[in-house]
Amino acid sequence: MKQLQIIAPGQAEWQxxxxxxxxxxxxxxxxxxxxxxxxxxxxxxxxxxxxxxxRLTYPITPGQPGHELVGDVVEVGPGVEDLYxxxxxxxxxxxxxxxxxxxxxxxxxxxxxxxxxxGSELAPESIASLELAMCLQVSFDRLIERGGTEGKxxxxxxxxxxxxxxxxxxxxxxxxRVVAVDPVAERRELALSVGADAAVEPTxxxxxxxxxxxxxxxxxxxxxxxxxxxxxxxxxxxxxxxxVLRDDVAYGWRHWRGQLDIIGYGRHNREAAERxxxxxxxxxLDLKPIVTHTLPLSRYSDGVKLxxxxxxxxxxxxxxxE
Numbered sequence: 448m449k450q451l452q453i454i455a456p457g458q459a460e461w462q463x464x465x466x467x468x469x470x471x472x473x474x475x476x477x478x479x480x481x482x483x484x485x486x487x488x489x490x491x492x493x494x495x496x497x498x499x500x501x502r503l504t505y506p507i508t509p510g511q512p513g514h515e516l517v518g519d520v521v522e523v524g525p526g527v528e529d530l531y532x533x534x535x536x537x538x539x540x541x542x543x544x545x546x547x548x549x550x551x552x553x554x555x556x557x558x559x560x561x562x563x564x565x566g567s568e569l570a571p572e573s574i575a576s577l578e579l580a581m582c583l584q585v586s587f588d589r590l591i592e593r594g595g596t597e598g599k600x601x602x603x604x605x606x607x608x609x610x611x612x613x614x615x616x617x618x619x620x621x622x623x624r625v626v627a628v629d630p631v632a633e634r635r636e637l638a639l640s641v642g643a644d645a646a647v648e649p650t651x652x653x654x655x656x657x658x659x660x661x662x663x664x665x666x667x668x669x670x671x672x673x674x675x676x677x678x679x680x681x682x683x684x685x686x687x688x689x690x691v692l693r694d695d696v697a698y699g700w701r702h703w704r705g706q707l708d709i710i711g712y713g714r715h716n717r718e719a720a721e722r723x724x725x726x727x728x729x730x731x732l733d734l735k736p737i738v739t740h741t742l743p744l745s746r747y748s749d750g751v752k753l754x755x756x757x758x759x760x761x762x763x764x765x766x767x768x769e
Contacts, residue, residue, distance in 0.1 A: 449766065450552035451747050453507040456494035461745045464509065467548060469524030469556040476518035476536065476555050480571030482738060483762045484541075484579070485607065485754045486691065487512035492751050499693055510549030513764075514541040517565065517575045518555070527559045536562040537577040539720030551744060553766040563717075563724055572738040572763045573727065576608070580723035580732060583612045585713045586666055586689045587620055588722075593685065593710070597621030600662040604649070604678045605669025605690060606634035608737040608761050613666050613689070614643045619731040626662055628678070631757070641736055649677045672696045685710055737761045743768040 450464045469475040490497050491512055494505075520534045530536065538550070540561040548555055565574050590596055601617040603610050606629035617625045627638030627646040635646035665678035670690025676697060678686050685708040698709060726732035737760050742750050744764040753759035 448553040449745070450509045450548065451513070451744060452509040453491050453505070453511070455505050457492060457748075459492065459747050459751075461747070462509070464552070466554050467556045469522055469527075471525045472527060472558055472560065473524040473556045474520045474527055474530050474536075474559050474562070475522035475524070476516070476557050477521045478516055478518040478550065478553060478555055478766045479535075480575045481513050481516040481550050481744070481764050481766070482572070482575045483750060483754060483759075483764070484512060484515055485761065488751050489754055492748075498691065508544060508546065508549060510551045510555060511544060511546075513550030513552075514538055515576045515578045516550045516555070517569075517571050517577075518557075521554070524556070524559075530559050530562065530564065534564050535567045537565045537574050537724075539563050539577055539581050539717060539724075540715055541578055551747065551764070551766075553744075560717075563720060565724065566728065569727070570735065571765075572741070573733065573735045575763060576734045576737065576761065577720060577724060577727070579608060580612055580727065580734065581715065581720035583609055583616055583668075583689065584719040584723045585715060586613075586687045586710075587616050588719055589710050589713045590664060590666075590685070590687055591620065593708070595620060596664055598623055599664055599684075600624040600626065602626040602628055602662040602665040602678060602682065603638070603643070604628045604665060604667045604674045605671075606631070606638050606646075607668060609689060610634075610668040611637060611641055611737050611760070612732070612734070613668050614638050615641050615732050616726070617666070618642045619726050622664075624662075628674075634760075637736060637760075641733065649674065679707060679709075682707060684708065688712060738763045741765065745769070 517537045601622040603613040627643040665682040672694040687710040740759045741763045744766040750762035
């Protein structure tokens with residue numbers, strides 16, 4: 448079989464390898480498609496750690512950082528009872544760095560508990576990013592715990608893949624108005640195409656004119672201090688932080704006086720993944736628009752270049768294509 452390995456910053460190899468055997472609690476997957484997780488891919492290929500204070504050691508574990516995948520079960524390991532040979536599955540959970548093989552390969556052993564069975568009628572690009580949908584659902588679950596988004600106006604800040612999903616989840620969970628916020632015109636247009644009511648630049652005049660005042664709730668998907676602070680200044684009730692923050696943000700007197708809540712991120716969990724999968728299956732969540740390019744996995748470096756230039760939102764890699 449073939450597998451990908453990032454050898455050094457800017458250098459990835461498409462290597463020959465033996466087909467692995469699933470261990471206890473694992474199944475062996477024949478990978479049909481796998482999508483990029485742009486921040487992970489860009490940072491591992493640039494040598495810049497994802498989280499502040501972390502360190503990267505090269506070569507990276509083969510197959511990393513691939514984890515948003517859909518595949519077919521071709522072998523079942525000891526102790527697995529819920530899956531069977533022939534099942535089509537998608538990963539709902541990233542197993543992290545401490546695995547022997549990440550998802551960027553033709554065959555991958557994967558923990559059965561981290562997979563959900565999905566319909567074979569779903570196109571690969573419409574289900575491969577289930578893990579990202581689960582991640583966004585975690586943030587919306589935290590909002591639901593404190594009263595939800597039903598009947599409220601919701602702003603989504605940062606229209607990368609997560610923000611485009613966030614616009615759809617806000618609508619699916621009952622928001623009466625969805626305002627998408629991003630400085631890039633093409634991404635604002637994409638947000639409108641998936642159901643946002645307004646798509647504006649993060650400027651005072653544009654935002655206020657979009658709804659004549661602050662929104663009830665915001666979800667930041669950018670992870671930049673400027674994005675979070677802009678949403679804080681234009682939100683009445685709560686700002687949920689989904690994007691990975693690398694800098695501190697300023698919560699001041701005006702936010703405290705206005706009783707604005709800041710909601711941190713929650714815990715990845717299977718229940719959130721199942722809720723996201725239900726939305727995909729009934730058509731309220733469409734993951735296809737976030738996949739802008741499809742390439743053979745052997746052209747991984749070309750895909751990362753598309754991410755770096757912002758020509759691509761997500762790249763869907765096909766391990767069996769030449």
